Amino acid sequence: MTSTITPDPSASAVISVEEQHFNDLIDADSRIEPRDWMPEGYRKSLVRQISQHAHSEIIGMQPESNWITRAPSLKRKAILMAKVQDEAGHGLYLYSAAQTLGATRDDMTDALIAGKARYSSIFNYPTPSWADMGSIGWLVDGAAICNQVPLCRASYGPYGRAMVRICKEESFHQRQGFEILLELMQGTEEQRQMAQDSVNRWYWPALMMFGPPDDDSPNSAQSMAWKIKRHSNDELRQRFVNMLVPQAAVLGITLPDPELHFNEDTQQWDLGVIDWTEFHEVLAGRGPNNAQRLQRRRDAHDNGAWVREAAAAYARKQSARTKEMAAS
Numbered sequence: 001m002t003s004t005i006t007p008d009p010s011a012s013a014v015i016s017v018e019e020q021h022f023n024d025l026i027d028a029d030s031r032i033e034p035r036d037w038m039p040e041g042y043r044k045s046l047v048r049q050i051s052q053h054a055h056s057e058i059i060g061m062q063p064e065s066n067w068i069t070r071a072p073s074l075k076r077k078a079i080l081m082a083k084v085q086d087e088a089g090h091g092l093y094l095y096s097a098a099q100t101l102g103a104t105r106d107d108m109t110d111a112l113i114a115g116k117a118r119y120s121s122i123f124n125y126p127t128p129s130w131a132d133m134g135s136i137g138w139l140v141d142g143a144a145i146c147n148q149v150p151l152c153r154a155s156y157g158p159y160g161r162a163m164v165r166i167c168k169e170e171s172f173h174q175r176q177g178f179e180i181l182l183e184l185m186q187g188t189e190e191q192r193q194m195a196q197d198s199v200n201r202w203y204w205p206a207l208m209m210f211g212p213p214d215d216d217s218p219n220s221a222q223s224m225a226w227k228i229k230r231h232s233n234d235e236l237r238q239r240f241v242n243m244l245v246p247q248a249a250v251l252g253i254t255l256p257d258p259e260l261h262f263n264e265d266t267q268q269w270d271l272g273v274i275d276w277t278e279f280h281e282v283l284a285g286r287g288p289n290n291a292q293r294l295q296r297r298r299d300a301h302d303n304g305a306w307v308r309e310a311a312a313a314y315a316r317k318q319s320a321r322t323k324e325m326a327a328s
């Protein structure tokens with residue numbers, strides 16, 4: 001069978017048996033597992049995407065944890081705490097998946113706290129009102145589901161399997177956000193305004209979560225050839241907007257895009273122009289909350305040093321005890 005895979009630039013012109021096997025597995029839509037040979041470019045691309053994804057989950061705990069102590073009821077507080085804990089779990093599954101590719105947890109964490117690693121632009125926006133918990137669930141987790149359900153079929157086994165669990169939880173997150181907004185929209189005029197104001201602030205940044213437009217996305221073509229990504233950034237963004245429009249109608253919320261209109265020819269919702277300058281500013285570290293998010297992550301890392309040291313000391317003692325017992 002002729003392979004559709006673009007050759008790895010680091011590989012020699014002659015395809016080795018291992019590389020042919022890798023290409024055959026990809027062509028057959030099978031899974032690549034940690035024990036399998038893989039091109040260096042494939043491994044690096046996965047570590048890049050999975051570690052960025054893990055960092056996003058961990059940094060993503062911050063905007064919502066801001067509201068745990070101020071949730072409007074015990075029920076809302078319990079739900080929010082569970083959700084923030086879920087995000088921590090997602091980070092851990094993803095760091096573990098990256099570790100199967102040889103990345104170390106320490107290196108990934110160091111890159112994050114040194115400000116050298118990327119994480120999703122969306123988590124650099126502030127959460128000044130309770131309605132933001134609704135918008136994050138509905139829009140941010142909604143966008144995450146759209147982007148991440150196809151990743152359950154990613155060609156790398158540990159990543160795809162981690163995504164299955166993550167997506168199940170994300171769908172609960174999306175629904176709880178929708179329900180917060182629905183309740184606010186059925187409340188007082190002030191509550192309705194709070195919900196609309198929040199959606200006005202989160203809508204465009206949520207669309208940016210899907211990444212730059214296809215003609216400005218350097219990684220997409222190769223990632224799709226390797227079946228890490230299954231759809232392009234613009235395709236998924238469009239799918240998300242098509243999904244949002246009827247949901248916004250149920251909520252009674254206006255999506256803040258005056259150019260949004262239904263295109264009879266394509267049967268899709270055409271959207272207005274995204275402010276890519278804002279996106280690049282946030283990626284360059286100049287978003288509203290970038291500095292604060294990283295500082296909090298660094299503080300948490302420093303404050304947790306004693307836990308890591310205690311765990312390492314305990315592991316050393318256990319290992320010494322095991323050796324002693326084996327020797328006696």
Ligand code: 3HC
Nearest residue numbers: 049053056119120121141144208209210211217218219220
């Ligand atoms: N925020 C920050 N960086 C972004 C970005 C965003 N919204 N969109 C793209 N980028 C970065 C890319 O990481 C890439 O950087 P790099 O080359 O330095 O690594 C660069 O911009 C160019 O973008 P590409 O389109 O070429 O990159 P990809 O092909 O990797 O596509 C992606 C970007 C769609 C985000 C893809 O990596 C992906 O699907 N990742 C997995 C999902 C993920 O990480 N989601 C983040 C949100 S986390 C989350 O949803 C948590 C939940 O609880 C809400």
